[in-house]
Amino acid sequence: MATIIIPTPLRKFTNNTAKLNVQADTIAQTVDELTGNFPDLKKHLLDDNGQIRSFVNIFVGNDDIRDLQQGDTRVKQDSVISIVPAIAGGRQ
Amino acid sequence: MSTQVTFSKEELARYNRHIIIPEFGLAAQQKLKAAKVLVVGSGGLGSPVLLYLAAAGIGTIGIVDFDVVDDSNLQRQVLFGVNEIGKPKVEAAKARLQALNPHIELVLYNTQLTSQNALDIIKDYDVVADGTDNFPTRYLVNDACVLLGKPNIYASIFQFEGQVSVFNYTHANGELGPNYRDLYPTPPPPGLVPSCAEGGVLGVLPGIIGSLQALEVIKVITGVGEPLAGRFYIFDALNFESRTFNISRRDDNPLNGKNPGITTLIDYEQFCGVKAVEKPVKEITPAELYELQVKGEPFQLIDVREPHEFDIVNIGAELIPLATVAEQADKFHKDIPVIVHCKMGGRSAKAIRELEEKFGFTNLYNLKGGILAYIDEVKPELTRY
Numbered sequence: 001m002a003t004i005i006i007p008t009p010l011r012k013f014t015n016n017t018a019k020l021n022v023q024a025d026t027i028a029q030t031v032d033e034l035t036g037n038f039p040d041l042k043k044h045l046l047d048d049n050g051q052i053r054s055f056v057n058i059f060v061g062n063d064d065i066r067d068l069q070q071g072d073t074r075v076k077q078d079s080v081i082s083i084v085p086a087i088a089g090g091r092q
Numbered sequence: 093m094s095t096q097v098t099f100s101k102e103e104l105a106r107y108n109r110h111i112i113i114p115e116f117g118l119a120a121q122q123k124l125k126a127a128k129v130l131v132v133g134s135g136g137l138g139s140p141v142l143l144y145l146a147a148a149g150i151g152t153i154g155i156v157d158f159d160v161v162d163d164s165n166l167q168r169q170v171l172f173g174v175n176e177i178g179k180p181k182v183e184a185a186k187a188r189l190q191a192l193n194p195h196i197e198l199v200l201y202n203t204q205l206t207s208q209n210a211l212d213i214i215k216d217y218d219v220v221a222d223g224t225d226n227f228p229t230r231y232l233v234n235d236a237c238v239l240l241g242k243p244n245i246y247a248s249i250f251q252f253e254g255q256v257s258v259f260n261y262t263h264a265n266g267e268l269g270p271n272y273r274d275l276y277p278t279p280p281p282p283g284l285v286p287s288c289a290e291g292g293v294l295g296v297l298p299g300i301i302g303s304l305q306a307l308e309v310i311k312v313i314t315g316v317g318e319p320l321a322g323r324f325y326i327f328d329a330l331n332f333e334s335r336t337f338n339i340s341r342r343d344d345n346p347l348n349g350k351n352p353g354i355t356t357l358i359d360y361e362q363f364c365g366v367k368a369v370e371k372p373v374k375e376i377t378p379a380e381l382y383e384l385q386v387k388g389e390p391f392q393l394i395d396v397r398e399p400h401e402f403d404i405v406n407i408g409a410e411l412i413p414l415a416t417v418a419e420q421a422d423k424f425h426k427d428i429p430v431i432v433h434c435k436m437g438g439r440s441a442k443a444i445r446e447l448e449e450k451f452g453f454t455n456l457y458n459l460k461g462g463i464l465a466y467i468d469e470v471k472p473e474l475t476r477y
Contacts, residue, residue: 005328005333005335007253007328008250008251008252008253008328008330009250009251009253018328018330018331053280054276054277054278055276055277055278055279055280057275057276057337059335059337062335062336062337062338063337063338064337064338064339064340066340066342067338067340082326082335082337084255084324084326084337085280086227086248086275086276086279086280087248087249087250087253087255088224088225088226088227088230088248088250088279089133089135089136089137089223089224089225089226089248089249089250089293
């Protein structure tokens with residue numbers, strides 16, 4: 001199963017779990033499963049149209065899904081998926 | 093240019109450990125001395141950046157900060173000590189850095205970087221190091237650097253996570269690397285990420301991340317090594333894991349994509365939605381609150397800080413932390429004035445807006461400047477934090 005790394009600011013929505021495993025073939029399925037399991041994550045990852053928010057980046061391995069096939073990017077058993085939101089520092 | 097740079101005997105002794113590195117040598121040290129670096133923000137990230145850049149012998153360092161040293165800074169802002177509390181950060185920084193290295197020049201900007209002054213300040217520098225703490229200034233620094241063609245060495249921290257990249261860097265082959273807007277086209281709307289007092293940061297983290305930022309400044313100036321351009325480094329201190337991602341330029345970047353729409357600096361508060369949420373709330377000053385207390389007039393006082401803050405100091409208010417305000421709305425009186433406070437006034441304003449919008453309250457007043465202002469003006473014997 002692919003591994004998803006949850007960033008610190010979003011861990012409060014995943015019961016403080018930093019790494020999760022998902023059974024999915026694409027990034028879109030991965031996000032679906034993730035937000036299905038943790039509904040509070042949804043508004044942090046997706047906009048009202050169900051698109052990945054523009055201040056959240058998703059990487060498969062070392063590559064940005066925007067440089068791959070976006071939501072259609074294939075996910076393999078050994079893929080490591082990182083969710084990396086923008087952070088600005090102390091005074092957000 | 094750098095070949096004309098010379099060193100005194102003292103400087104040669106000082107920089108000896110740089111000069112004897114084969115890949116570095118006198119030539120790289122000359123480039124450092126000839127360089128002008130602007131450090132935006134002299135806080136958690138700016139502290140290690142400034143200390144290492146000054147120690148390394150950057151010839152001219154500009155420092156932009158409008159803040160004064162506060163005791164709550166000292167947990168991470170290692171430039172400052174207790175003697176500097178209350179002093180402007182740029183002045184405290186200058187004293188410390190000049191003592192560390194008298195051979196460099198420091199230029200101070202005791203002001204907030206704004207759309208009005210940013211181009212003027214940044215244009216005189218070769219490299220910018222962004223160590224600011226909020227989204228509007230992040231986008232401002234990025235856009236100004238792109239418009240002026242300056243490399244922007246970026247670092248950011250939150251709680252246990254750090255990010256570093258080198259933006260707007262022109263490689264030796266002339267190819268330009270991505271900038272912040274390629275990585276994050278728009279900022280999160282206010283309120284979706286926790287604010288400073290709720291979020292926090294582990295003090296040593298900016299030390300680690302700021303040191304990496306200083307490293308990249310030095311690499312960009314000297315041309316030694318491969319700068320972190322087109323790459324994005326993240327560090328998770330909790331799990332001690334780091335990753336380096338590949339990032340690219342985007343055709344839809346409004347600054348330098350296919351159809352750039354931004355040709356000058358914009359209103360970044362508005363861009364980040366900061367202005368939009370700041371619907372004014374009614375306020376009461378600490379002196380006015382004290383008057384109510386002395387006269388014994390009916391009112392309710394609510395504290396929306398966290399319990400651990402309440403334990404440090406409180407002024408006899410009922411504690412209803414911001415996150416629980418909506419579910420405890422029935423505890424707010426509707427028939428007498430309700431004064432809401434937090435540490436500095438930001439969270440209590442949020443609480444008031446939420447209660448007004450969701451429940452139609454009209455009797456809520458924000459304590460201006462929060463408990464800190466109340467302590468300063470009315471009860472100086474209480475603990476500040």
